[in-house]
Amino acid sequence: MREVHIAGAAVHPFGKSRGKTAADLGYDAVTRLLTTTSIGPDLIDVGYCGSSYGGSLLAQRVLQRVGVSGQPVYTVENACASGASALHLAWQAVASGAADCAVAFGTENLSGFGGGALPLTTNDIEIELGLVMPAAYAMRAQRHLHDFGATEADLTMVSIKNRRNGAANPRAHFQAEVSADQVENSRPVADPLRLLHCCPNSDGAAAVLVCSSDLAREIGTPTVRIRASVVRSGRFHTSYRDMTWPDITARTAEAAYEMAGVRPSDLDLVELHDAFSIAELLHAEALGIAARGKAHRAIADGEFDRDGRVAVSPSGGLLSRGHPVGATGVVQVCETYWQLTGQAGRLQVPAASVGLTHVTGGGIYGVDNGACAVHILTSD
């Protein structure tokens, strides 16, 4: 397998873009990517688009508008891991030598749904049963608080930290800090989760340029190296499972650490799938950046702050940056690219050289049976 680099990143700011389709948002992000990297569309050998709700031939509808015309392109779906799956396939194409230059992007317009639970399919039995995502995470939260002595105030600290981070991010859906009072008085969604413990449904798009070493040198933009790209699916269980242990995250991360030759203690920053505040506790422990049952302590001690032991979601995370499903896995990599190339501005994590991105999505037949993706990036 060849070394693979990211040589550019671009984002259509997340938020509410009711007038724009997923194709419009994706077009904006990819156009910015080509402008930033000063490359022409002919250089792109292959394109991968991650989206859950963007419709048929979305990759073509975006890429043909920027002039990627004739090359193979694909739209990939893997729930919240759709964008990261697109990136994984781009990485695989370049690593295997099948391509020298790939564009991976994610795009989504969730405003189109007008609110309510996002359906996995037209007859989604979990939604019919009321097991929507906030309910599933609320159950996990109840169990975590019961088992490990965390409190609702600990969940609130996650929201406060990530909103504080996102307040400095011009690409974030929410760019304002929140107080403990605001979080604790926001309306209940699924006990113990309140509105400000939940990420918003957002619209947005993000794109990265994935290329070989030779081409990266030729393009001449700042680059980072993809040291690991791993996708896994959930394991089917009908029997008891520990709701406080996201097995899918642990397995995916383990494979990524092995591929990268990196330990959790080597990480300077992590962009984590904090779809709900409890998710940061669960996944931080499964990623190995906090001991089991101790993530809330790490947060209380400032260890996950931007200047802490390991910055967790310095860009604001899903809680602040927002969550346009297919775009999230890519924007995490964009933000990490800027961190590792010293371009993160007010978001910059000091001396960042190793970063990890993590998305996990879906929940069919149980609490973590969807898809998960972990990427580990290092400075070049």
Next chain:
Amino acid sequence: MREVHIAGAAVHPFGKSRGKTAADLGYDAVTRLLTTTSIGPDLIDVGYCGSSYGGSLLAQRVLQRVGVSGQPVYTVENACASGASALHLAWQAVASGAADCAVAFGTENLSGFGGGALPLTTNDIEIELGLVMPAAYAMRAQRHLHDFGATEADLTMVSIKNRRNGAANPRAHFQAEVSADQVENSRPVADPLRLLHCCPNSDGAAAVLVCSSDLAREIGTPTVRIRASVVRSGRFHTSYRDMTWPDITARTAEAAYEMAGVRPSDLDLVELHDAFSIAELLHAEALGIAARGKAHRAIADGEFDRDGRVAVSPSGGLLSRGHPVGATGVVQVCETYWQLTGQAGRLQVPAASVGLTHVTGGGIYGVDNGACAVHILTSD
């Protein structure tokens, strides 16, 4: 790149399955595949599902039910080329050494739409303008008849041939021959196309096992070799284009012939994307198995019959076998696998050793701006 083989194929018969979801149909096909090949789900390193309308996490919803649990799986969308795109990614994974064994399947339930044009997206401008698929192909037919002297009777011959082939196929949606009178008196859809010049919207699923040479030997089932796997997208045009020349098919086929080291004259059979009778004329010419403007003559002379110069759609094609969008690209490969391993029964093409499969779909911004895939298979 390593040699890649197909070591098994299975199909859920095409037709109307209103009570089954796309996941149910896919589950049936993959279950049959595991039974046929006598392998356990643990052997599968990765899974790719092709579908346009099956919803989120479809690959997981199918594969977890057969016990593929934990491995990376992806759902891929590329309109009518979705299934073939899934196969291409499986081929790439095995060819590059990233996987030894992949399952590629396609599944779709179109009954759920209840009739009418299939939307590409929620605001499909082509459908709003009336440029639905039958209309697009009708315009191409008008031009082809005008330019090359074919007649409506020539279009009818395509339907008669492919329905005759499909009459012997137990997996086909339509298993009855049709007469010229029946075709010519079926109701008009888009002049000159009548109902029996159009493929049906079908439900169905198909699956293949893709593996390395070593694993193929170990499994011990009959195998064929994938000699070429090529996906391309349409080229954007707003100016004049020749509607009788499907550039996307020609470009994709040219790359496939080069990769395989095979010429059109080497082909014993072709499974072609005959979504409409005119499509067989257009694509046969672009695939190089008939001279430009002469495909109708080849059909009239019996050259595309099962025992002719090159059998075209000996399984019945889309016109007879039906067209569950995401499944079509995979079922073509299943049928070709059975042909090249001498298991095609009443459909058998004599001494078949080289086969090509072709799908093309979509039509955004023009007549052939979607996705196209060509696979070339040879006997092992």
